[in-house]
Amino acid sequence: MDIDFKHAQSAHCENGVTSNLLKHYNINLSEPMIFGIGSGLFFSYLPFLKVNHIPVTTFRPLPGVIFKRAAKRIGFKIKSKRFSDPKEAMDALDEKLEQGIPVGMLVGVYHLTYFPKPYRFHFNAHNLVVYGKKDGNYLISDPIMETYTTLTYKELQRVRYAKGVFAPKGHMYWAEKIPQQINLEKAIVEGIKKTAKDMLKIPIPLFGVKGIRYLASQVRKYPNKLGDRKAAQYLGQIVRSQEEIGTGGAGFRFMFAAFLQEASDILKMPKLHDLALEMTAIGDLWREFAVDTARIVKARTKINDPYQGVANMLLVIADREKKVYEDLRNLIK
Amino acid sequence: MKIEQVPQDNANMLEGKFKEPCYALDENGKYTTVRSVGWDPKNVVMQDAWDAVNERIENIKAKVISGELSPIAFYMEKNLMDTKILASYVNLWRWTVKKHCKMKVFDKLPDSILIKYAETFDIELGQLKNKELI
Numbered sequence: 308m309d310i311d312f313k314h315a316q317s318a319h320c321e322n323g324v325t326s327n328l329l330k331h332y333n334i335n336l337s338e339p340m341i342f343g344i345g346s347g348l349f350f351s352y353l354p355f356l357k358v359n360h361i362p363v364t365t366f367r368p369l370p371g372v373i374f375k376r377a378a379k380r381i382g383f384k385i386k387s388k389r390f391s392d393p394k395e396a397m398d399a400l401d402e403k404l405e406q407g408i409p410v411g412m413l414v415g416v417y418h419l420t421y422f423p424k425p426y427r428f429h430f431n432a433h434n435l436v437v438y439g440k441k442d443g444n445y446l447i448s449d450p451i452m453e454t455y456t457t458l459t460y461k462e463l464q465r466v467r468y469a470k471g472v473f474a475p476k477g478h479m480y481w482a483e484k485i486p487q488q489i490n491l492e493k494a495i496v497e498g499i500k501k502t503a504k505d506m507l508k509i510p511i512p513l514f515g516v517k518g519i520r521y522l523a524s525q526v527r528k529y530p531n532k533l534g535d536r537k538a539a540q541y542l543g544q545i546v547r548s549q550e551e552i553g554t555g556g557a558g559f560r561f562m563f564a565a566f567l568q569e570a571s572d573i574l575k576m577p578k579l580h581d582l583a584l585e586m587t588a589i590g591d592l593w594r595e596f597a598v599d600t601a602r603i604v605k606a607r608t609k610i611n612d613p614y615q616g617v618a619n620m621l622l623v624i625a626d627r628e629k630k631v632y633e634d635l636r637n638l639i640k
Numbered sequence: 641m642k643i644e645q646v647p648q649d650n651a652n653m654l655e656g657k658f659k660e661p662c663y664a665l666d667e668n669g670k671y672t673t674v675r676s677v678g679w680d681p682k683n684v685v686m687q688d689a690w691d692a693v694n695e696r697i698e699n700i701k702a703k704v705i706s707g708e709l710s711p712i713a714f715y716m717e718k719n720l721m722d723t724k725i726l727a728s729y730v731n732l733w734r735w736t737v738k739k740h741c742k743m744k745v746f747d748k749l750p751d752s753i754l755i756k757y758a759e760t761f762d763i764e765l766g767q768l769k770n771k772e773l774i
Contacts, residue, residue, distance in 0.1 A: 317661065318660065451660075453659070540689065
């Protein structure tokens with residue numbers, strides 16, 4: 308069985324799989340478009356949820372959300388399934404491939420053989436597409452890779468049954484119904500509205516712009532509360548999620564700016580172009596925040612001042628982002 | 641960020657397996673992607689996180705040598721797992737795994753249990769049992 312599946316690399320796996328699957332059905336949307344329509348931009352700081360002993364900071368919504376929202380807004384029907392029995396999961400995959408249907412799936416990266424080792428930890432929400440089988444090996448289109456790759460039966464089964472937080476349990480998904488026509492303008496508007504709303508209006512201070520402010524207040528306390536080693540690790544973790552594989556730089560801020568730029572042309576709203584530039588400037592501030600953080604981490608200093616400095620940067624970022632989301636809300640009603 | 645500002649600071653974090661697309665503005669002010677091998681600030685924080693992991697592994701190694709903790713505790717840390725993740729891999733209760741991390745309990749474990757751990761850690765049973773090999 309040979310499915311002619313076009314692979315394209317993307318910054319983020321979820322956007323990438325969505326974009327590649329849509330392309331297979333002749334719907335051509337860029338990664339920033341998928342990201343924007345799926346309201347992929349977000350912020351949250353979760354002090355009580357620790358991974359590797361450090362609180363989670365994230366610049367995106369929960370795994371799977373971007374995909375779900377984008378598919379819904381475009382009118383693309385997706386069917387998904389999980390299996391308690393690993394063999395059944397592999398049989399179901401073979402069956403879909405026999406029918407010529409490319410299959411998206413969630414996998415853990417820890418045992419993903421082609422992944423670079425420094426990035427292999429127990430993260431279970433990575434997305435890839437299986438598009439065929441050759442000489443007993445599965446043909447893989449993994450959006451973080453520059454080209455196609457393969458996995459053996461055993462390797463694929465293992466990553467589909469990775470354990471831990473968000474264990475995929477063989478989760479796989481495929482296209483059921485492809486829209487004849489898509490209302491791109493409407494999808495874009497819905498995507499922007501949701502992003503602006505989530506960044507401004509969630510009444511819990513851990514999310515959106517409020518979350519950035521809350522993080523700033525916590526960062527101020529790090530050196531005294533945690534000691535120099537731990538404080539640096541906590542601070543470094545923020546930059547890791549900001550710049551880890553898939554954000555396209557500055558915690559998705561540049562990708563969002565790219566989306567606003569494309570949206571500006573499609574919706575014929577020049578103001579969106581200005582907001583794209585402001586978002587780019589904000590992304591540059593996030594990058595400066597990363598530079599200063601790395602300096603603190605490298606020096607492992609316990610002096611208070613640099614921590615106050617980066618916390619102040621976060622407050623400036625929060626103010627400027629707030630203005631962008633308010634402008635978006637006023638612009639798109 | 642402009643395309644000429646996209647950093648190319650190689651610290652071998654991607655092991656040459658691929659380059660990461662970064663979004664940046666081209667000379668006409670239009671967004672495009674440029675592939676990057678890495679960025680110093682990111683390399684620094686990643687290295688720091690790995691240093692912390694290696695420190696924890698060394699700590700546990702010392703405790704295995706002193707006879708307090710078992711090789712299971714060592715390989716668990718080495719595989720970046722905690723008792724929760726490991727318990728789900730070997731299909732045991734979390735507190736059972738916790739007990740197995742003690743050397744006294746480990747010494748009495750039958751091969752039928754140890755083999756489950758060895759498979760999870762991708763090592764031979766003999767290696768798991770031999771404390772000299774850690």
